[in-house]
Amino acid sequence: GGPFAQVMREGELPAADGELAARWGEQPLAACGVLVDFALVRATDVVLDPDELEPREADFPEPDDPGLLDAVDVWSEDVLDRFPDTPVPPVATELVAVRDLDLVDDDQWPRALALLARPPLRDALTQPVRILLPDGTHEVVRPYTAWWLRGHPVLGGRRPAGLRAAGSDPLLRGLYDEADATGFEDEQVLRALGVRTSVAALLDEPGGAAELLDRLADPERPVAPAQLHALYGALADLDPEQVTLPDELRAVVDGRVEVVDAAEAVVCDSPDLLPFTAGVPLLPVRPARAAELAELLQVRRLSESVTGAVDSEGTEHGVPEPVRVLLGPRTPAAYVEHEELVVDGTELDWRLTDDGVLHAATLEGVAAGLAWAAGQWPRRFEVAALLEDPTRTEELARDRWFD
Structure with a gap:
């Protein structure tokens, strides 16, 4: 009747006698092999050969038998798909995985995920598996537990991979449907499940x-x-x-x-x-x-x-000192004013040519071109204000205190 028993489908696992459980309690029964929580499979040097990952013939489940894991052969195939074919298969140096996930009641996944998010089960979900390749190098892959959960409807009846967490990075909005993870906000576990939480986390994943x-x-x-x-x-x-x-x-x-x-x-x-x-x-x-x-x-x-060749003629003017102070040392000393600026047959407000000369036909164009040339593009409207009314120099300088 504990939390683990409540998340499993009824009748999937034989239950301990109620009188026996009441008499001895949870810990002694667990020591005898009675399941009081999800069981971990811990195995070392697991050869990733899907044909060999079958349950061992034994009188009872052995804690280091990877064949007990549901669809572990498919997980192995997915791992192998990441690497070139070799005569000798890769080896998982240490495999820690949760078994019996396929026995969870579909309606109990919120509670089951809460159990899986607690140590020591958590590591099976969040820690990558180290793979030894035949050439002696190592790679890391997604753990079996996270792989299994990603492919099953464990979040509001939907597969978590390809969903985004509620309240997550707004840059993901529209690109991913929102996951219903009500009452479950463990970001690390959600990421392990494939639920997208941020653009940075997404791009950090293979x-x-x-x-x-x-x-x-x-x-x-x-x-x-x-x-x-x-x-x-x-x-x-x-x-x-x-x-x-x-x-x-x-x-x-x-x-x-x-x-x-x-x-x-x-x-x-x-x-x-x-x-x-x-x-x-x-x-x-x-x-x-x-x-x-x-x-x-x-x-x-x-x-x-675009070649951007200037076709029209103009007159050179010096850049006012207040503008040069505002924009800094990269500000051009001068610009070329055009009555009509024509570039490749098209009329423009401004053009900064490859040789660094600014050509402009409007006050706004001069401001934009100077700001762009100086690497201060956000200042273009302030430059326009200075060019239009140089008496605002002190006022605008004071406003910059609050930048």
């Missing part, structure tokens, strides 16, 4: 980047432009060797977020060239990460796609 890109390529999953910008920023930090190139990407096309052919996408790395992007699928990302994202996804950058 195959996480591929999963994120796959969901971004699903047009049925809504993604906002700002959300996409942040997600590409997170992806740009990854090693390209860890990422499989997708066939399709989520991009912003004329203000709409759409799924496009990856070969057509362009990383948006230069704001002065935006007038050339009508109908162009843009991948938004922080300027500092634009090159890394382009390398990761093997796509072009906008600045590489």
Whole structure:
């Protein structure tokens, strides 16, 4: 009648005599082999040969018999799929796993998960398994217990892998359905189950980047432009060797977020060239990460796609001292003012050419170009205010106390 017995399907396991249990209590009965909690299988040097992972012939279950684990042969096959075929199979140096998961009552999974989240069962769920490969190297893989739970409807009648925790990282909203984990908020265990809690945790997991890109390529999953910008920023930090190139990407096309052919996408790395992007699928990302994202996804950058040659003539002007103080040492000393700025036949507000010369046709264009050249893009509106009214220098300097 204890917590363990209450989560198991009725009749799956023989029950100890009630009078005997009352007389001796839980601990003596447990010492004799009566199950009072989920049982752990602890085995060392387990050869990952699915054909050999069968229960041993014995009078009673042996605590180091991996064959007692439900579908352990399938888990073994999944592990083997991660590595090249070899004449000698890999070996799990130590396997700690929870058995009898297949006997849990479907309606009792919230209580069962609470039991599994407590030591010593918790380690079987959260600690990876170390695999010794035939060449003497080691890799780590998902533990059997977490693997089993991920593939079964243990959270509100649904499989946890591919769901997101309520109140989790808002960047995952729309990409994952929300998990019903009412009363169970153990983040480490939820992550072990495959429930997504944050973009960082997702990308830290093997195959996480591929999963994120796959969901971004699903047009049925809504993604906002700002959300996409942040997600590409997170992806740009990854090693390209860890990422499989997708066939399709989520991009912003004329203000709409759409799924496009990856070969057509362009990383948006230069704001002065935006007038050339009508109908162009843009991948938004922080300027500092634009090159890394382009390398990761093997796509072009906008600045590489447009030559941006200035066709019109202009007059050079010095940059006012208050603006140079505001923007710092990288501020250009001068800019070229155009009555109409024409670049590759298109009229623009401003253009910063490859040789570092700023061309502009409007006050807003001068402000934007100076801020971009100085690496102070968020200051462009403040620069515009200074250019329009230099008497506001002290007022704006005082406002910067609160930056």
